[in-house]
Amino acid sequence: MAKRTEMKNIYDNIEIMLRQHIGGAAAPVINVGDIVKKGQLIAVCDGLGANIHSSVYGRVAEISDAAVIIKPDAHQPEEYVKIKDTASNLEAIKEAGVVGAGGAGFPAHIKFDINLEGGCIILNAAECEPTLFHNIRALEEDAEGIIRGMKYIMHITNAAKGYVAIKPKNKAALIAIAKAIKNDSDMEIKYLSDIYPAGDERVVVREVLGIQLEVGRLPSAVGALVSNVETVKRVCEAIELRKPVITKDITVGGRLGDTYGNSPQVFMDQPIGAPIAHYVHKCGGYIAPIGEIVLGGPFTGERGHENSVLTKTTGGIFVAMPFPVAEKKFGILACECGASSQRMREIVADMGGTVVSETLCKRMVEVNGRYRCEMPGKCPGQAEAALRLKSQGAEAIISSACED
Numbered sequence: 001m002a003k004r005t006e007m008k009n010i011y012d013n014i015e016i017m018l019r020q021h022i023g024g025a026a027a028p029v030i031n032v033g034d035i036v037k038k039g040q041l042i043a044v045c046d047g048l049g050a051n052i053h054s055s056v057y058g059r060v061a062e063i064s065d066a067a068v069i070i071k072p073d074a075h076q077p078e079e080y081v082k083i084k085d086t087a088s089n090l091e092a093i094k095e096a097g098v099v100g101a102g103g104a105g106f107p108a109h110i111k112f113d114i115n116l117e118g119g120c121i122i123l124n125a126a127e128c129e130p131t132l133f134h135n136i137r138a139l140e141e142d143a144e145g146i147i148r149g150m151k152y153i154m155h156i157t158n159a160a161k162g163y164v165a166i167k168p169k170n171k172a173a174l175i176a177i178a179k180a181i182k183n184d185s186d187m188e189i190k191y192l193s194d195i196y197p198a199g200d201e202r203v204v205v206r207e208v209l210g211i212q213l214e215v216g217r218l219p220s221a222v223g224a225l226v227s228n229v230e231t232v233k234r235v236c237e238a239i240e241l242r243k244p245v246i247t248k249d250i251t252v253g254g255r256l257g258d259t260y261g262n263s264p265q266v267f268m269d270q271p272i273g274a275p276i277a278h279y280v281h282k283c284g285g286y287i288a289p290i291g292e293i294v295l296g297g298p299f300t301g302e303r304g305h306e307n308s309v310l311t312k313t314t315g316g317i318f319v320a321m322p323f324p325v326a327e328k329k330f331g332i333l334a335c336e337c338g339a340s341s342q343r344m345r346e347i348v349a350d351m352g353g354t355v356v357s358e359t360l361c362k363r364m365v366e367v368n369g370r371y372r373c374e375m376p377g378k379c380p381g382q383a384e385a386a387l388r389l390k391s392q393g394a395e396a397i398i399s400s401a402c403e404d
């Protein structure tokens, strides 16, 4: 019988990371001891990067190269400091510090600063990592706001058409979207297959537009821009509510009292910088025995710990079971869309194994010094790769390939 272990509610500090995005770390504009308000700008970024704001009312306890630690007040009013007036919606997105919330963390004001010349915006509602549900929940709760966010981006980028790319199984979200676009001839729903990696940008473009992007080419090469649901939600908030990015939607699951054997729980609009331990506690504490805490989805998530904190790109918190012991020689079979080679080596080491060989899915090709998949989602059999690893001494194979 699984055993529940007690754990303390840890929420004494909020730790706001200074690099929650692609690009350089933001530079703090507050000092230790300062009293800050929710929504107040606390760090700025020049060039590639994004502004950072306080997610709570409190006092700055510590500033390091990596983070600003704030001691939150006991009382946390709903109100927040709004972003300053801006000359354009693109400026508002920049001021609010919006970044790709699907995991990439690319600064949105740079991505959207493009002329698509009548092209299209594609809302990526694939939610393709198993166990994650918060993007679909966002659509169920406020499809109209997210469609308005798409329209702002269409206007900024001079796009003529908007597509919502979603899996047909998400019926409640589909109904909400259909209602939200019923009078819009420039908006359309497109279905994605229920496969991994349906949410890969090139898969989305292929499924929606019927165009196979060559490896290394961006959707903008064919007049398209793909954006994750929560990113678009934050765009709408920045423009309409003048709200900076101070919260994150997350899904929590795994070996936790309230989620074990059930659906993971979704928490919307959680303060950025809150510790993972807080959500473990909120979900009823651990169900022993436990293994690692994974931040993100099972395919591409990374190892976290109780003291890790929410960032603008944290999607999931998943408490896994312990790895099995396997003191064997392992071969690694790597894929672009799954766990990295480094992540698989970490798992092998935890199982007590050693890595003796490594190979790639045969669809991986080198582009600009990085291996990319030629045709994501059209995954081949991996028998040839498995035999190669075996001939190099592997007794077992760990694979991040999407099939087989």
Ligand code: SF4
Residues within 6 Å of the ligand: 197, 334, 335, 336, 337, 338, 361, 362, 363, 364, 373, 374, 375, 376, 377, 378, 379, 380, 400, 401, 402, 403
């Ligand atoms: S074809 Fe290979 S590299 Fe591409 S997504 Fe499938 S398994 Fe991964």
